[in-house]
Amino acid sequence: MPEKRRHRGPDPxxxxxFAPEACGVMRQAAGDLCWLLNHGYALASSLELVGNxxxxxxxxxxxxxxxxxxxxxxxxxQQHEVAPAQIRNGELWLDGYNILNILESAMAGGVILRGRDxxxxxxAGTHGGYRPVxxxxxxxxxxGETLAAWEIATCRWWLDSPVSNSGRLKRVLLxxxxxxxxxxxxxxxxxxxxxxxxxxxxxxxxxxxxLDRCSRWTNLARWIIDAKVPGAHVVDLGCGG
Numbered sequence: 001m002p003e004k005r006r007h008r009g010p011d012p013x014x015x016x017x018f019a020p021e022a023c024g025v026m027r028q029a030a031g032d033l034c035w036l037l038n039h040g041y042a043l044a045s046s047l048e049l050v051g052n053x054x055x056x057x058x059x060x061x062x063x064x065x066x067x068x069x070x071x072x073x074x075x076x077x078q079q080h081e082v083a084p085a086q087i088r089n090g091e092l093w094l095d096g097y098n099i100l101n102i103l104e105s106a107m108a109g110g111v112i113l114r115g116r117d118x119x120x121x122x123x124a125g126t127h128g129g130y131r132p133v134x135x136x137x138x139x140x141x142x143x144g145e146t147l148a149a150w151e152i153a154t155c156r157w158w159l160d161s162p163v164s165n166s167g168r169l170k171r172v173l174l175x176x177x178x179x180x181x182x183x184x185x186x187x188x189x190x191x192x193x194x195x196x197x198x199x200x201x202x203x204x205x206x207x208x209x210x211l212d213r214c215s216r217w218t219n220l221a222r223w224i225i226d227a228k229v230p231g232a233h234v235v236d237l238g239c240g241g
Contacts, residue, residue: 007133008101008124009108010233017060018111018235029054030064030239034116037070063123066208067115067237073212077117082216084150084223087202091154092147092218095196095205096186097130097163102206102221103139106232112225114236119206120222129164132172140173144182146224156185156201158192 016022029050036046043065051061069077105122106112113121147155157173159166170186177184189195196203197213204220211217225232 007108007110007135008104008122009110011059011111011123013059014111014123017057018063018233022060023235023237025054026056026060026064026237027239029056030068030116030237033064033068034070034239037068037073043068059123063111063113063235064237066121067113068239069116069208073208074117077211077217080211080214080216082202082218084218087216087218088151089153091156091201092152092220093156093158093196093199093201093203094220095192095203095207095210096157096159096169098205098207099143099221100136100139103143103224103229104133104135106221106225106229107135107139108133109231109233112232112234114222114234114238115206116238117211118222118238119211119219120225120234121206130169131165132169136172137176140176141180142224142228143220144176144180144184146220146227148182154183154185156187158195159186159188160192161188161190 032053033046033050036050037043047061047065050064056064101124102112102120102122105124106120111123113123115121159169166188170188173184173186193207193210196205196210200215202216202218203210203214204218205211205214206219206221225234
């Protein structure tokens with residue numbers, strides 16, 4: 001079914017599912033899940049076990065699963081994270097839909113999850129198709145202004161070609177960059193994950209698969225939200241670290 005929402009904001013049940021008391025329970029669940037991951041248990045089966053124990057519904061389980069990682073994964077991500085100053089005058093590669101969806105959700109009041117690794121993640125996602133929302137252009141301008149302030153020489157966007165409207169978004173990105181004088185390039189590939197995992201350039205993403213394999217990454221979405229979206233609904237399920 002086509003995406004018809006005008007915003008990537010909160011689910012109608014989020015006020016209840018992410019209320020303070022519920023978040024306390026989810027943090028306990030996240031702590032147990034991290035313990036299981038540290039002892040070699042698989043994420044899917046461990047999440048089912050923990051979710052059943054704490055009586056979490058599906059959306060809460062998804063949130064907990066997106067926020068956890070083992071101690072080894074956490075250390076690896078910390079060792080490969082770079083600050084903005086470390087990529088100044090260089091080329092930054094963006095996990096396009098990952099970053100854009102998080103910013104759109106944050107600006108629309110959607111739940112933003114703070115994971116154990118410090119990354120921000122959203123609860124919306126693309127689900128095979130992308131349609132612009134009212135926050136799309138403001139989010140892109142905010143991102144562009146941030147990268148200009150960081151003195152990034154080139155920003156290369158990577159978009160999933162199977163996702164509908166990727167070609168349309170590419171044209172929007174290039175048109176905006178041309179008008180603003182930003183050096184942006186946009187690539188459509190079947191699997192951006194593979195490309196971003198293998199590059200030596202800095203990568204902007206909060207995708208766990210990429211974070212566990214890329215050579216350098218920066219926490220772009222969190223930098224922008226903390227600096228420019230003060231009213232964002234950030235839920236910390238990080239279970240320490």
